[in-house]
Amino acid sequence: MxxxxxxxxxxxxxxxxxxxxxxxxxxxxxxxxxxxxxxxxxxxxxxxxxxxxxxxxxxxxxxxxxxxxxPGRKRMRTDESLAGGSRDAGSERRDGxxxxxxxxxxxxxxxxxxxxxxxxxxxxxxxxxxxxxxxxxxxxxxxxxxxxxxxxxxxxGRDRGFARELGGGASSVPEVLEIVTVQMAEGLDRCLVWHRLFDPGIPRLPALRAEIAAMDSGQPQRLAAVFLFALLCDMAFDVPHTSLAPYRHLHSTIGGIARHHGQQLQFLLPRCEYTVQALVLAGEYKPLVFVTSQTVAPHAIKAVTYITSAKQVAFDLGYQEAGSRLREALDDTRTSSPADLEVLMLQALQWIRLTLLHDAQASMLSKADKANNTQRCAAQDCLDALHRASHLGRLPTHLLLAYDNLTCWLQAANSVGAVVSSWRNLGQLGDIVRAHQAFSVTQRARMDGLIIQNFPSAEAIVVLQIAEMRRNILQTYLVGQALFFAIMAGVLDATKHASVQPDQALSIGDSIIAQLMAHQEGDPARTAHRRFMEQFGPSRVNDLEKILTDFITAADTLVLDGVPYVGQTRHTVGNILYTCKELVETNAAKLKGWGFLDERVDTQMILFVECARRLEAMSYGAGSESAMARGCLFTATAKLVRSLHRILQGFKRALVLRGWQQQSSEGSERERESSGLASNEAGVVSEGVDVGGGAAEGNGGNIEDQFADWDIWPHFNPFDPNDFSDLFGDGFAWDMVEGA
Structure with missing residues (x-):
């Protein structure tokens, strides 16, 4: 041959x-x-x-x-932190x-x-x-x-297009009062109706303009007042309202004035209420106003500089004592005017807000220091005084939403702190979650009555919907934290780990899946941590979807004084992005552990796209090509949400392709004499998915057959097959990135 x-x-x-x-x-x-x-x-x-x-x-x-x-071989990581098996045996590539x-x-x-x-x-x-x-x-x-x-x-931090057009401030800028006339200030002020609903301390632009005109040019307070005035005008220009069309050509000029005075303010920090108000608003709506470098622009979103500086100035002005002074004023009904009471109430609300914002900067895995505990007590004292004013009927109507929001926020923050402190005690974790749920029910019943009683009917509907949206966000976040720490408690050895470390929080994905697979629902031998997840996990996907649905509904339907809904910028984009990330993690974990996606993944993908569209419509010019370069947070968030949407598309596309391959090979597989050979050669959903023999009774661990036959899920899924849930809390997901 x-x-x-x-x-x-x-x-x-x-x-x-x-x-x-x-x-x-x-x-x-x-x-x-x-x-x-x-x-x-x-x-x-x-x-x-x-x-x-x-x-x-x-x-x-x-x-x-x-x-x-x-092509060079991928360099294997040798970190000791990853030596615990963050990659499983199923991740090795076996054939083409x-x-x-x-x-x-x-x-x-x-x-x-x-x-x-x-x-x-x-x-x-x-x-x-x-x-x-x-x-x-x-x-x-x-x-x-x-x-x-x-x-x-x-x-x-990695996007080359974000904030690339930011530059240094001009050496000289025009006088803001020469550009913004009284008539223009009135028109801009009407577009701040949503901003003032969330933060009732925002002054009226015409009145603030008059105060600035009466100040001497050398007064330190004038710098803070001018910055606040220019900042509010810039925020008003961001509102997509047709009434501002005659003034749109001045938007960039006003923004330049705000940046110029803001860069001066951060070094001088005049001790006055204008400084506190301006820094709080800048951190929430314009966190890039101090930024001149593209490199640091993403870090400004955390608003550390604004919050720290504002809290220090507020402390110097005695805001932390507003609670005790408010109680004294409430007792002295003869000399305390409504205007004096409102000033004290606004200071109390501001101190609570600054305390919560400052606490949010600390690591979730670290313990609060004594200084923070002292300031938290001062915030609670302010809230107690506001409670008394509310029960006495002395709380003005326009403060009700801010009062309700900060009340629920402080309660949730205290609950999260208790979760972190008691993370090993599942009984206490459950009590904390249930106590917050009961508090939310009581608070809703009390505040709904006050809102309906004090607001006009049309405005009351808007305020009620906003209040409910925020309570749902706080409740969902708290449950996620409790689930995360409950999972950590079930994975970490109590004798070796006194607290949760970052490395441990990032490398427990496989252990979580193994723990959930170890027992079926109703198994008497299942662990207490598993029972905790069964109790609080099943509704989590619905709660996350509700956050997105509420946002879409608000963007489409809510109108206040003719102005469509405009959410607080940093609050809105942070929660929408975080919620979308949570849903992607849920699907990635189910795909890795069980080989399927959430049954509502199609709905979630639609919600992602609709949220991205609403985000781009919430700020004037957010959909333009230059919006990303200008550092528009709504545009940046919409882009990131669409990136998460593409990840879900990739997951689903791979499942569909695998299904086609399975159907084309079914005929040949029936002719195989060895069922073990068929099981070994069955396609695996993704890297890291390895069910193993006996994962589902009567199925030999063949994940392809499980995916094709939905009747098998009651034997395989640890929860109700019709209610797939996010069982992994807010901390689980890094295996989605590291494990691929």
Missing amino acids: ADPPPKTRRPREKYSKLICLACRTRRIRCLLPTDLTISPGPEPQDPDKACQRCRQNNLACVVDSTTLGR ERRDEEELMGIAALEVEDFLLSYPEEGKEGGGGVVANVKPTRLEMSEAFLRPYHLFTALL
Whole structure:
């Protein structure tokens, strides 16, 4: 028999000699342009020379030479923190068929990693270079998945387009009173109706303008008043209302004036109420107003500078004593005027808000220090005084929503603190959650009556809906924290771990899934931690979806004095992004552990798209091409929500493709003599999905058959198959990124 002809090696393609760092990290083919000369180096390639994937995902394409002309092997991480088995045996690639499916799933899941693990490079403000694979610390990672604003900062930290047009403030700016006339101030003030509903301490623009005109130019308070006035005008211009059309050409000028005076204010900090009010509003609505560098723009979203400075000025002004002074004024009915009482009430509300904002900056995994506890007591004292004013009927109508919101917020913050302190005691965790639920019911009944009694009917409907939205957000967040710490308590050894560490919070995904798979629902041998999740987990997906649905409904239907709904910027974008992230984590965990997505994933994908559209419509010009470069948080959030939507699309697409492959191979599988062979060769949903034999009775652990036959889920899913829930709390998800 003649020898077979020798095989001819086909020409090696360009990708075999060069590869970008992003594709090398993921061990995927790097499709670089073949008609251009590309030189490897530490600097990102021009957009026309970037690889296909980097162009599609707006990533920096840093090209390097490969070893021996082939793509370099992915460098394995050697961190001791990951030695505990964050990657399971099922993640090894066994054959070409599985490799294709895993890469499809991996690319979808790693969209989050592309955002989280890169930061803009210093000195690249305009063009926007990105340092690839510069990973945050483990504490930063855990905080990003426990706190909305930390997540927002982490995601925007790698986007080259965000805030690239920010620059230094002008050396001189026009006088704001010469630009904003009295008539214009009245028109702008009418667009601040939603801002004033959330923060009743916002002054009227015409009155503030008159005060500024009466001040001497050398007064320190004038700087704070001018900054507050320009900031409020800038905030009003962001409202998408047709009445501002004649003044739109002045928007950028007003914004420049606000930035100019704001950069002066942060160093002088005049001790007056205008400074406190301006800093609080800047942190909530315009956190980039002090920023002149694209590199630090994402970090400004956490508003640390604004909150810390505002709290210090408020402390110097004695806001922490507003509670005791308010009680004295309530007792002295002869000399206390309604105006004096309102000033004290506003100071009490402001101190509560600043205390809660300041506490939110601390790590979820750290214990509060004594200073914070003292200030929290002062905040509680202020709230007690406000309670008394409310029971006496002395609380003005326009303060009711802020009073209700801060009351529920402080209660939720105290509950979360109790959860962190009692995280090993499941009985106490359950009592904390139930106590907050009972408090919410009581507070709702009391405040609904006051709102209906004091507000006009049309306005009362709006206020009631806003109040209910906020209570639902706080309740959902608290339950998520309780579930997370309950899971941690079930995984960590009490004799070795006195507290939760960031590394532990980021590497427990596989243990959680194993714990949930260990017992079926109703099994007498299931652990107490499992029972805790059965009690508080089943409604979580519905609660998360309700947050998104409430936002869409509010954006579509709520109108106040002719102005459509405008939410508090940082509060709105942080909660929407965080909720969407939670739903993606839920689906990723179910996909990894059980091989299916949530039964409502289609609805969730629709909600993501609709939320993105409403976010872009909430600020004037948010849908324009320049909005991202200007640092519009609504536009940035819409972009990130759409990225999370694409991840869900990738998950679902991979499941559909696998289903097609299963159907095409069913005929040949029936002819196989060994059922074990069929089980071993069955496709796996994604990297890390490995059910194992006996996972479902009568099914031999074949995940393909389980997916095809929905009747098997009652034997496999630990909860009601018609109510798939988010069982993993706010802290579980990093395996979605690390494990792919």
